[in-house]
Amino acid sequence: MPRPPCWRQRRIFPNAEINVSKLEPLVKNNVVSDVQLKTAQAAYDAAKANVAQAEAQVSNAQINEGYTLISAPVDGYIGRIPSKIGSLVVRNDAQALTVLSEIKEVYAYFSLSENDFIQFKKSVSGKTVEDKIKQLPPVELILSDNTVYPQARSCRVDSLSDRMSSTGGSCLILSSTVLPGN
Numbered sequence: 001m002p003r004p005p006c007w008r009q010r011r012i013f014p015n016a017e018i019n020v021s022k023l024e025p026l027v028k029n030n031v032v033s034d035v036q037l038k039t040a041q042a043a044y045d046a047a048k049a050n051v052a053q054a055e056a057q058v059s060n061a062q063i064n065e066g067y068t069l070i071s072a073p074v075d076g077y078i079g080r081i082p083s084k085i086g087s088l089v090v091r092n093d094a095q096a097l098t099v100l101s102e103i104k105e106v107y108a109y110f111s112l113s114e115n116d117f118i119q120f121k122k123s124v125s126g127k128t129v130e131d132k133i134k135q136l137p138p139v140e141l142i143l144s145d146n147t148v149y150p151q152a153r154s155c156r157v158d159s160l161s162d163r164m165s166s167t168g169g170s171c172l173i174l175s176s177t178v179l180p181g182n
Helices: 006-027 034-065 114-123 129-136
Strands: 076-078 100-102 105-113 156-160 170-178
Touching: 006 034, 105 114, 114 129, 129 156
Parallel strands: none
Antiparallel strands: 076 100, 105 170, 156 170
């Protein structure tokens, strides 16, 4: 296991401390000049600062290592990942790492023709479109092979736009369901 960069600095620091404590009584008894003590004290201060700097480098490296793990606050399916292993990813990169599709709730958007919308307004009871939506039975999600999507048993219509598209003469409907186990 590699040693942290502060390991060497921590080994030098006690020596500098010992030199200071050794010279203090000698200076008091005028055996050596106080210049030697000041030099030892400067070496001690430098060693102490070097330990602090090395510990800060270790702390910074640990923070940067934390950026190597990518997690999401929700469960879901990950889309295509354009970056390769080892690629440099920066904070303000214009390209997203990937797209996460949340699977807790599924939304389906579909259209209703103008004639079907008029028929809906006439046949379903309620004063407003919102009241009429509340009267609708659950919606089944039919897949392209004409099978019913089994996880979408409680699918309901959430909203219906009462404005018609100028190009297709249809309105947009939003339906959602909560998938089991989520």
